[in-house]
Amino acid sequence: MTDQIEWPRMTPETWEATRRQLPARSEYLGELAQETVTRVTALYEQWTRAGSVPLGVSPNRWWDARLLELDSALTPPAGQSLPIQGALRERPGDQPLPTEGQESVQDALIKLIEERRELGIQRYGTPLQTFNGRNAVRDALEEALDLATYLMQIEMEQNARQAGLREALKLHEADQGLCRTCATPSPCATRSALVAIVQPGTQAPMKTVTRFAIKGATPLRVMRADPVQEVACAPDAVADLHKHLGIDPLHQDGSPCKYMGFPITIDESVPSRTVLMRPRNA
Structure with a gap:
């Protein structure tokens, strides 16, 4: 006998709430897809302007860098998610939309109000009322x-x-x-x-994005923690960053270069032969 699948039961109220949210969710998904297309198009134009693999740079390492850039372009910015209710949106300057929490704040507040009401009755013989002479x-x-x-x-x-x-x-x-x-x-x-x-x-767990195997040396490790705001490079990884990815941390005038759109800093606290894509001041 074949086991039957038990589908979750939804009340009419749940169905109605879901139906009301569908237009807003569909609109938001469309906006999200359009933003992704815009980021990928901008990245393609950047690649076109940059041209082919520079002389002296390993094609494999060059493509590794391009794949990292494409992954970043395809990943929605930190904090973007589906609207929780109706047409809820995250606006510029807002905090990230709330995620699933642990306890209901309103329920805790209601409980405190009820406790204060009982305390008032015990102390004054009556709950707080209007026109009470105070x-x-x-x-x-x-x-x-x-x-x-x-x-x-x-x-x-x-x-x-x-x-x-x-x-x-x-x-x-x-x-x-x-x-x-x-x-x-x-x-x-x-x-x-x-x-x-x-x-x-401000700091999500670091995850290893990729490792660049370098002949005769410890692999160069690239790690990422969202939201990415800067790229921090260990001092002993600078030469390999330039040699294998064609990237210099600094311009000739001393100003920081960018990697995948983020400014590069040389940080002695970064572990050896590691590049960290991380929140600023992490």
């Missing part, structure tokens, strides 16, 4: 002053904690590719955890 403006002003005081306390305490964390980060800076405290490849686990606390949401 000056509501004065009550609100006094509560607002208390709130401002508590917020200032939170700000001062957070600044003190952040200063302590930044001092701890200094203990785990890189020295010739190794953490100066843990003596493990940098960034060590402690530094990664501290960065996640000091700069929450």
